[in-house]
């Protein structure tokens with residue numbers, strides 16, 4: 001079922017200094033762009049807070065790596081390819097050692113995928129040009145992301161690393177539920193009396209890595225937490241709750257401090273507590289999370305022997321297949337995708353079938369990367385919106401004492417549900433492209449990479 005290509009970076013020498021650099025660029029699109037996140041055309045009306053791309057570069061001996069965290073819903077394959085190619089050409093950091101991650105903000109641009117194609121082509125057909133896309137966002141953002149990495153690489157300096165895991169059990173909820181009428185439903189509504197119980201767990205762990213100057217001044221931190229972003233809403237650009245996490249940490253550690261946020265595997269996790277009426281705002285979530293991260297930072301353990309290495313694999317997994325008739329029906333249904341004339345899951349299915357056509361293949365290559373920072377500490381990156389159970393399985397199978405798992409990296413193949421969820425159905429499985437088992441294959445691959453890194457660490 002799978003073909004595996006495995007690449008290991010050159011070994012570093014543990015006696016070499018571990019260097020890190022950071023840089024932040026603005027990637028806010030022009031006003032009036034279409035916004036991502038929902039199954040309708042939603043036009044931007046302003047900026048609540050700017051969207052950023054934040055670059056984190058590592059180097060030790062001959063090994064170099066870069067992670068970039070972008071305030072976007074996902075990283076389209078075009079953006080990923082363009083940004084990584086440019087970064088490699090300008091910095092020499094190998095393409096395999098570069099991860100471009102999205103935080104999953106639902107208040108950023110709709111710049112790739114089947115829905116964007118539909119609205120964009122419709123505008124061009126009726127008006128001759130698309131008035132909502134003044135610039136090719138993928139090309140422009142790729143340039144900005146590369147700028148950030150070039151600057152981070154240029155300013156890289158020896159750092160001390162500390163790491164740990166904090167626990168945050170108040171903010172995240174599994175959004176899939178067994179219902180009295182039978183079956184599993186996502187987002188059944190608050191105080192719904194037909195809810196029996198949740199269909200899955202959450203992951204309360206907040207993985208934290210802190211970078212300090214050689215003299216001990218806190219410079220930056222990466223926090224990874226499994227909670228879907230979509231807590232702001234509206235039509236203004238916003239980075240959602242991680243913006244408040246950043247504000248709080250910069251308030252505590254100074255304006256030069258960079259707060260990186262990575263989306264943990266939260267394909268089935270959101271901020272809605274069905275046992276109560278109201279919802280927490282983005283500000284409340286960001287500030288509570290910041291308190292947990294700050295508490296966690298106080299208890300971090302120092303990395304004694306940094307040893308940078310990167311391994312990466314591409315796993316080829318089968319995509320779902322549809323008949324000619326089903327594809328034709330989906331094409332017709334796409335005309336109604338922005339309206340309420342079709343039931344929600346019908347619209348989602350039409351969108352998914354059209355998204356599959358854009359792939360032009362019967363399989364998809366899921367790229368998994370593993371970054372070792374020390375014999376105890378690793379970061380795994382995965383494409384797609386990955387179910388929390390899969391991230392938990394990677395952490396459980398990892399030989400590292402602290403493994404941070406970041407989703408939505410380098411590509412956006414929709415949801416990656418578990419085998420169990422595929423048998424249960426509901427929204428996330430309808431809005432998935434991979435066939436059942438693809439997620440579990442990705443988990444095995446990630447654990448394999450981690451074991452190999454542990455062995456030669």
Ligand SMILES: [Zn+2]
Pocket residue numbers: 104228385
């Ligand atoms: Zn989402």
